[in-house]
Amino acid sequence: MFLKSQGLSARPPLFSGAEFRTALGMFATGVTIVTARAPDGHLVGLTANSFNSVSLSPPLVLWSLSQAATSMEAFRKGSHYAINILAADQQALALRFATRGLDRFADVEFVEGACGAPLLAGAVATFECFNRSRYTEGDHVIFVGEVEHCAHRTGVSPLLYHGGRFFTEHPL
Numbered sequence: 001m002f003l004k005s006q007g008l009s010a011r012p013p014l015f016s017g018a019e020f021r022t023a024l025g026m027f028a029t030g031v032t033i034v035t036a037r038a039p040d041g042h043l044v045g046l047t048a049n050s051f052n053s054v055s056l057s058p059p060l061v062l063w064s065l066s067q068a069a070t071s072m073e074a075f076r077k078g079s080h081y082a083i084n085i086l087a088a089d090q091q092a093l094a095l096r097f098a099t100r101g102l103d104r105f106a107d108v109e110f111v112e113g114a115c116g117a118p119l120l121a122g123a124v125a126t127f128e129c130f131n132r133s134r135y136t137e138g139d140h141v142i143f144v145g146e147v148e149h150c151a152h153r154t155g156v157s158p159l160l161y162h163g164g165r166f167f168t169e170h171p172l
Helices: 017-024 072-077 091-096
Strands: 032-037 043-048 051-055 060-066 080-085 110-112 118-120 125-137 140-152 160-162 165-167
Touching (some): 043 060, 060 072, 060 125, 072 140, 080 140
Antiparallel strands (some): 032 043, 060 140, 080 125, 110 118
């Protein structure tokens, strides 16, 4: 924001949107499902790999969501959400929460977190977050969550995503 306020800006890209998306796919990530109980009480959740730690003190994490997402209003208005890092055996769950037009929570095992957000059974780690701040950048909103509770399972492999494919083992 500093440079932009001084009248400086980035040069136009010399690549297509498809090239950019493919290049981004070369960054191997874990896979998460972000869940919440909307202010009206219904459950929302989606698969996301845009997750990152921000700060240890205070404990902050971030993730981003397309402004066009149908769940945007629920996440924007809600006070809390949970980030569930998926285990290697949860690829079907990742695909389910990435699919439109179905009840994503039907027959999905979860417990309600301290602030109402669903914590998915079998996740490698969970982070229950206060919806601390939001920043609109480009076509996405960046959510910064202040972690109020977290838990993890030792010795469980995470689900990984790279180059448009899921991996259940670390390729060497």
